[in-house]
Amino acid sequence: MMEKLLSPFRHLGELTVNAIWRLGFASRFLLAILLNSGQSLLRLQLTIREVYFAGVLSLIIIVVSGLFVGMVLGLQGYNTLARFGSSDALGALVALSLLRELGPVLAALLFASRSGSAMTAEIGLMKATEQLEAMSVMAVNPIARVVAPRFWAGVISMPILAAIFNVMGIFGGYLVGVVMIGLDEGTFWSQMQNNVDLHYDIINGLIKSLFFGMAVTLIAVFEGYDATPTASGVSSATTRTVVTSALVILALDFVLTAFMF
């Protein structure tokens, strides 16, 4: 009887200890990546190859999503602003929403589901098929050769993808506001120019996406490296990457916004 009453608490305790243990392990893993990053920076082609897989191949989804998000912002923003007779401010609204929040956050969520999951699955399968072990038996450190280049590729790609997302979003807003609805083009752009600050809005947005890039890629490579080397292990690691990344991106966004704006 007592046993049954206590078991939920025991389970909760186990979950907590596990979570803390994994957090500690992930921090040590990050340290190991940083200490073994020499090769990724000296042999740049290793990192560039991963930038291609993580960044360049994500371009389509980023460009298309950015365009649609901008177009929706244009429509919704116009409807609301027109009610208050200030539809002239549409350019500023679209740009500020994208640069400060939507660009970095949505690009990071897309990046986590497109590239983060792929990294986890690839590293997890390399582990399951003994490729990582083979490498280490060949006296080649898999963290330096496999993990670090992917980590840096993610960190480099993320701000660039977010910037491209922003540009496409603003273009989408322009298409809806100016081309479709017929707002004055000069007002659209000049409002944007007047209200967007390079440091406060653009740089802060890019700093956000840099943090998101580090978090998502760290989660992705860690989950892959830590995956149970079986089909179901790799599958649940991939799921964990997407879920944890999404939660971490949103929580981190709150913290960063509180500090920045």
Add this chain to the structure above:
Amino acid sequence: MSSDSFITLRNVGFAYNDRPILQDVSLSIPRGKLVAIMGGSGSGKTTLLRLISGQIRAQHGEVLVDGRNVGRMNNAELYQHRRRMGMLFQFGALFTDLSVFDNVAFPLRELTRLPESVIRDLVLLKLSAVGLRGTERLMPAELSGGMARRIALARAIALDPQLMLYDEPFTGLDPISLGTIALLIKKLSDALGTTSIMVTHDVHKSLDIVDYVYFVANGRIVAEGSPEQVRHAESPWLAQFVAGEPDGPVHFAYPASESLAQSFGLQEKA
């Protein structure tokens, strides 16, 4: 065996958590010989290989390779040790994102500063040694199991290792591929003078090529000898293993805590 021992294990013990895998194992492997370690699945033979390659460390006793204690090596020494060693994994473990050429070139590019032209010549030589020159542009997914194993062998010998470890090299191969791999292992160890250890449960093919055999069961060395001695051994365990009998000193049934009748409630539980 002879006194010029390249690998020596003295009273080695290893356990995963509380589950003992190896207990008090002592063996020695002379320089330049091809030695098999045989035993059933789960007998601890792969653990022996992992101890020698330094992937795990012995909790008791010592593992000496060329006079150096693998268990006491720091990371730098361990990598130095592994540079002189080649390992063939059970299913090859080729890097699936690299072509055959890049797979064989991998250790050369990572561990040496040879110019690309020399690497190219070496890769072609190694591929030629395993009879697969001409496959260098293929990707691992395009190879049959036997071919993948041979490419992995070419990769393992890329740096002309002093020590070769083979982990179940015959598993899952058709008879022709199996014969080819066995022949290659024998030829390479003779030609390169490499000390080779082969972990396997394929008795007949192994006895044709090796110089000496150790048998492992339940984490201990239970028998050893030259292939000739093994073929004529009288030990009931060895007889069962060599003949492949399902029951004998190694039981067919898992030792369940209660009998089938007890599980069905037909008999009182003890």
